[in-house]
Amino acid sequence: MSRLGTPFLDRNEHHPLEDYLRMDRIPHIWCPTCGLGTALNCMLHAIKKSGIPRQNIAVVSGIGCSGRAAGYVNLDSFHTTHGRAIPFATGLKLANPKLKVVLFSGDGDLIAIGGNHLIHAARRNIDLTVIGINNFNYAMTGGQFGPTTPEKARMTTAPYGSFEHPFNVPFLVDSCGATYVARWTALHVRHLTNSILEALHHKGFSFIEVISPCSTVYARRNRLGDGLDLLKYYHENSEIRNGINTRKCDITFQGRLIVGKFVDKEKPTYSDTMTKSLSEALGDRYVPYQGPMQGKNGD
Amino acid sequence: MKYWRKPLDTDRVKPPHGEVHIVIDRCKGCGFCITYCPRQVLEVSTHFNRKGYHPPTVVHPEACVNCGLCETICPDFAIWSTPVEEPEKQQKVTSEK
C-alpha cells in the first residue's frame, strides 16, 4: 500500500487491454473527462471478447478528436482524411473480404463532411462496423456547432445558440438501410460493449452512435460543468427503449436521451448481392475476386 | 451486502471479490470510476499525481466484487480489477452470516 492508500502498480502487472493498445502512445491526447477513451475502451473490450483473430481486424478513423483512436490501437490501423474513413474502409473491406473493418470516428467526420459516404455505405449494406462518437460539436477545432449540435447549444460559431435542426443519427442511418443501429452514451459501458460485440458479429452495415461528453468545449461553452456532469445528465435522462422506431430518437438540448438497440435485421450485404447478381448474369463465366496479392513470397 | 429480500441461495453463492489496480500517473482525474463504482470502493485521493490530477484511491477494498466497471469506464486505461480467490475459511464465515 502506498501513502495514497492505494496499491501502486506492480511493474509485472499490466492493463488487461495492453495487448490491444500501443502502450508507447498512451497517455492519449484526449482531455480529462472526455468520453472518447471510454468508447475506445469499450470497443477494445468488445474486440477482445469477440474472438475474431486479431490480424483480421482493421481500424479506420477519419479526422478530429476521435480520429486519433486509430493511432492508439495495436491493430492494423488507418488515420485517413476528414470524412473519408468510410470510403477508405470500403476499399479495404472489398479488397480483402476476410477483414473485419471497424470504424471509429466522430459526428463531424462521419455525419457532416462524410455524410454522403455514410448514407451510401448504409444503402449498400456494406459489411462495416461503424462506431460514431457524437459529442455534439467539432471539438478538435475548438468547439464549433455541427450537424448533431442540439438547437440552442452555444458553440464558437453559434455564439447566440445554434438554430439549425440537428440530425437524428439513428433515424438517418436506419432510413438509409443500415442493418444494425444502436445508440448508447459513454455511461452505458456494458450495453455499449455488448452492442459493439454484436455489431462485430453482425453481417452488414452496423452503426453505433455513442453520445460522449466533451468537457473542454461543449460542456464549457454551455456551462454544463465537465464530462462527469454530462455523465450524470445521461444517467438522469437516458431511457432505454430497445426496438423503438428511430424516428422518435431526436435529441434536444439537455433533454431526454433515447438509447438502446433500435435495429438488428438480416439483409444481403453489398458483397452478397454482387456475387449473387453476377453469378446469375454470367454463370460459369463469372470469376469471383481472388483476394489481395500474396505477401512475402511474391504474387 | 444489503438485501431487500434475502436470496435463498446466499449460503451457496458467494459474491466474487476483486482487487483494484491503478496506474496513478496515467489517471487524468475524471472521477468516472469513483462516481459510478457500484460498490463505492473508491474515493478521490488528496494527493496529486505527476500530471497534477487527483487519482482515485481504494477506500473499501473488501467491497470490490470485480465487476470491471471501473476498467471499462476509465477513459485513460488507468484502472482495472483482478479476481481474488478468497481462502476457504473466510468463505465459510461469509456464508454463515
Added chain:
Amino acid sequence: MKSNTPAVLTGAHYWDGDFACAEGAIAVGCRFFAGYPITPSTEVAERIALRFPLIGGVFVQMEDELGSMAAILGAAWAGTKSMTVTSGPGFSLMQENIGLGAMTETPCIVVNVQRGGPSTGLPTLTGQQDMMQARWGSHGDYEIIALSPSSPQECFDLTITCFNLSEKYRVPVLLMMDECVGHMTEKVVVPALGKIKVQHRRWYRGAKEKYRPYVPAKDGVPPMVKTGDDYRFHITGLTHDQRGYPVINPACQKQCVGRLVRKIKDNADKIIILKEEETEDADVIVVSYGISYRVATKAIADARKKGVKVGSLRLITVWPFPEKRIVELAKKTKCLVMPEINQGQVYLALERCAKGMCKTKLVPHYGGWVHDPNDILKAIIEGAR
C-alpha cells in the same frame, strides 16, 4: 479458371484510348477499381465494369470522386493493385486524398482524361489544363509522377508503366490523358502475358516484430506489408516518424516530407521517359506531350520542308519534369517551342529550366479543340530567326 475470357487480350485490337487504358490496367494486374462517372473518362469505368467480373476484379461505383480516391487507397493497403479514373472536376475532388496517398506512400493510379475547364467547362471537348493541378493539386510539399500518352497504344502501355512506377516508388501515379486521346480509336497491340513487364509490390521480407512502415530501402522507398498479416501497422496522414506514429515538429516534418520529395527527385533519371527526334543539331525544338505532340508533328514536318532545323522532344513523363535534359537542350538550341492546350502550365517549368539560355515560346490554346498546326509552325519559324 472457369472463365473463357483471359485477363490479357493478346492480339491486335481497334480500341479507343479509354478502353486501352482499362485493358492496360487489367493486364498489369489491377483488380480493384472505384470510380464515379464523368465525361470523357467514363468509358474506362464502363470497360472495367464489363471486364472485371470475368477476370476476378472488384468494380465499385462510388458516390463521388472523394470516395473513389479514398477507396482505392484502402484497397491498395489491403494488398490489391487499384485505380480510379476521372476528368477535371472529379480530379479536383480527388486532390486531398491524392495527398494522403503521397503522404502514406500508397501505390495506386489515377487516370485523368482531361477536358476543358475551369469548372464544368467543356465536358466533351479536349484540354490539357490540369497539368499544373497534377503537379501541385494537393496541399503541401510532395513529389508526384505524371505520364501523358499520345495514342490509344500508349494509353495501354503507359497504364502499365504507371502501375509499375507506382509500385516501385510507392506514390500515386497520374496518367494525364486528354479527351482526344481518350476518344481516339486506333490499332492497339496487346502483347502476350509473359511479355508484359510487371513490377511487383515491394513486400517487406524482414522479421514481423521489426517491421516499421517507413524505414526506407536504399533508393529511399520503404517496403510494404498488407492489412491482415498481423504486422499491426499504423498509417496516418499526419507527419510521422519511421514507425508511422504522428510526430508534430519541424525536425520530423523535414525527415518525413524530405524523403517523400527525395525518393522521386533522386530517382528522376530512372522515372523520366522522353522521346527525342532530331534534337542534336536543331535550331528549334518543339517540346510537347499528349495530343499536342501529334499536332506538332505536322508543324515540324512543314517547318522542315521550309528548311528549318526542327527537333522534337516529347514528354512522356511530364512530372517529375526533365529539368536536366531541358537545360542541356537549352544550351545548344535557339528556341524551345511548347504547344499546350492551356495558357502555359508545363511551359512554366520549361521556361524556368531554360533560364534564358535560349528563347522559349508558348503556343497556347484555350481548349475545346487541338492547335492549328500553322500556329505551331509560325512559332517554329519565329523561333528559328
